Amino acid sequence: MPRRSALLALAVLAGMTLSGCYALDPEMRRVVAQRKAAERAAKEAPTKQAPSEPAMAVTILPQTVLPPPMPAPAGADAALDPAVAAVARHTLDSVAHDYVGLVLELGTHNKSDIDAYYGPKALMAAAVTDPRSLAMLGEAARQLSASLDDVAPHLTAAADQRRLRALKAMLLAAETRSEMLQGKRFAFADEAERLFGVRPTLEPLSAYDATLAAIAQLVPGDGELADRVDAYFDRFTIPAARLKPTFDAAIAQCRARTAAQVMMPEDESFDLQFVTGKSWSGYNFYMGGYRSIIQVNTDLPIRLARALDLGCHEGYPGHHLFNLQIEAKLVRDRNWIEYSVYPLYSPQSFLAEGSANYGIDLAFPGDERIAVERGTIMPLAGIEPPADERYWQLLDAIKALSGARLTIAQQYLDGAIDRPTAVALTQKYGLVSRPRAEQMTDFTEKYRSYVINYGLGEAMVRDYVERGAPSRDMMWRRFLGLLGEPTLPADLAAQ
Numbered sequence: 001m002p003r004r005s006a007l008l009a010l011a012v013l014a015g016m017t018l019s020g021c022y023a024l025d026p027e028m029r030r031v032v033a034q035r036k037a038a039e040r041a042a043k044e045a046p047t048k049q050a051p052s053e054p055a056m057a058v059t060i061l062p063q064t065v066l067p068p069p070m071p072a073p074a075g076a077d078a079a080l081d082p083a084v085a086a087v088a089r090h091t092l093d094s095v096a097h098d099y100v101g102l103v104l105e106l107g108t109h110n111k112s113d114i115d116a117y118y119g120p121k122a123l124m125a126a127a128v129t130d131p132r133s134l135a136m137l138g139e140a141a142r143q144l145s146a147s148l149d150d151v152a153p154h155l156t157a158a159a160d161q162r163r164l165r166a167l168k169a170m171l172l173a174a175e176t177r178s179e180m181l182q183g184k185r186f187a188f189a190d191e192a193e194r195l196f197g198v199r200p201t202l203e204p205l206s207a208y209d210a211t212l213a214a215i216a217q218l219v220p221g222d223g224e225l226a227d228r229v230d231a232y233f234d235r236f237t238i239p240a241a242r243l244k245p246t247f248d249a250a251i252a253q254c255r256a257r258t259a260a261q262v263m264m265p266e267d268e269s270f271d272l273q274f275v276t277g278k279s280w281s282g283y284n285f286y287m288g289g290y291r292s293i294i295q296v297n298t299d300l301p302i303r304l305a306r307a308l309d310l311g312c313h314e315g316y317p318g319h320h321l322f323n324l325q326i327e328a329k330l331v332r333d334r335n336w337i338e339y340s341v342y343p344l345y346s347p348q349s350f351l352a353e354g355s356a357n358y359g360i361d362l363a364f365p366g367d368e369r370i371a372v373e374r375g376t377i378m379p380l381a382g383i384e385p386p387a388d389e390r391y392w393q394l395l396d397a398i399k400a401l402s403g404a405r406l407t408i409a410q411q412y413l414d415g416a417i418d419r420p421t422a423v424a425l426t427q428k429y430g431l432v433s434r435p436r437a438e439q440m441t442d443f444t445e446k447y448r449s450y451v452i453n454y455g456l457g458e459a460m461v462r463d464y465v466e467r468g469a470p471s472r473d474m475m476w477r478r479f480l481g482l483l484g485e486p487t488l489p490a491d492l493a494a495q
């Protein structure tokens with residue numbers, strides 16, 4: 001079996017679980033509402049404004065004054081001149097600072113673009129007071145990126161170079177979002193590459209037919225395979241009254257296994273909430289100060305597998321740990337301000353979702369997941385543990401279908417198929433009920449090429465962590481090393 005397709009694992013049954021939050025700032029919400037009203041009014045006005053500019057006064061925020069452009073390097077001596085290197089590093093800090101303001105201003109145009117922010121309050125206040133137009137923000141991102149190009153030859157420290165590369169990728173993502181929010185549409189693969197730093201190569205759906213045939217053997221019977229699989233999993237539904245104790249226990253299991261491998265801040269914590277009316281199935285809102293709010297969407301019945309999936313993906317060693325590591329190592333230790341804001345559409349999300357999905361297998365290798373679900377989670381959920389292991393065999397087999405989710409998203413977003421076809425294909429290749437396929441298609445419509453971050457992110461994180469068959473301790477060290485450094489998809493692929 002091709003290793004790649006086997007590794008393209010994605011929690012299809014779980015739907016999509018997003019990584020973070022926007023800053024829950026009432027002022028930002030108010031400004032967004034005001035802006036939208038102004039834009040609506042402008043559209044409806046009989047005399048048209050210039051089409052790409054919102055009808056409101058635009059003031060350029062006071063920007064950090066950048067040093068003058070660096071002279072072209074005159075050879076090795078110039079690159080090693082400590083004074084020149086110091087100016088280059090100052091420019092890097094300045095660009096990082098301005099990048100934060102730029103992303104926060106983007107958030108005033110579309111609040112869900114900001115997944116988390118816990119940087120200086122003054123930057124948020126400035127952003128919501130006088131946000132630039134989307135066109136101006138796109139241009140600002142290009143200029144900041146050019147400033148980085150100017151100083152790149154003068155940054156000799158590996159940490160500075162790695163920081164600069166990541167910042168350039170973030171600026172390209174911000175520029176791309178500013179264009180998308182103005183209505184520009186990119187082809188699926190182009191969009192993914194510009195936002196997340198990786199170009200997905202997708203299998204045709206026919207590549208998954210053999211897996212479907214193998215799954216059909218596990219769930220024999222008449223009727224559509226998706227209906228048979230859905231009916232089989234129905235008996236593993238957690239009753240509403242048991243959700244909280246079941247999830248609490250699952251999260252405790254995930255936390256204990258993670259805490260055995262990594263020292264976490266003593267005051268880290270999160271609140272677990274059950275919500276409805278969302279296009280995602282779970283969400284980690286990182287609040288800063290090592291705190292998260294983890295939400296579980298209960299629109300559809302919650303299946304047992306969600307308990308450990310969510311505990312690991314949203315909690316430990318997934319999003320909550322990822323954000324703890326970023327705050328502790330990049331924001332607090334290094335004072336790299338660009339990491340105090342987390343734009344949803346950025347290469348950070350590739351690593352966030354990839355590491356969160358892979359974290360489940362890292363925390364529960366081999367048969368350990370089966371043992372914990374049989375011994376602890378199922379009894380708490382009031383579910384009779386099955387006599388055989390078909391349940392887990394089926395879950396594993398379905399994971400091998402996860403790449404199909406991306407192919408369907410690409411076809412739908414690129415206009416090759418319509419929504420009813422996308423929903424039908426999601427049922428067929430995701431082996432989910434129609435309501436779940438509808439929810440997954442809603443997610444694709446809203447978050448677009450973000451879907452690549454799950455299956456492809458997991459595959460690339462797994463390949464990186466498990467390269468050369470290391471010990472389990474080494475796998476944890478590699479995994480944690482990724483979370484505490486600016487990491488791009490290209491770093492995962494590098495040998």
Ligand SMILES: [Zn+2]
Pocket residue numbers: 017018019313319352353356
């Ligand atoms: Zn997630």
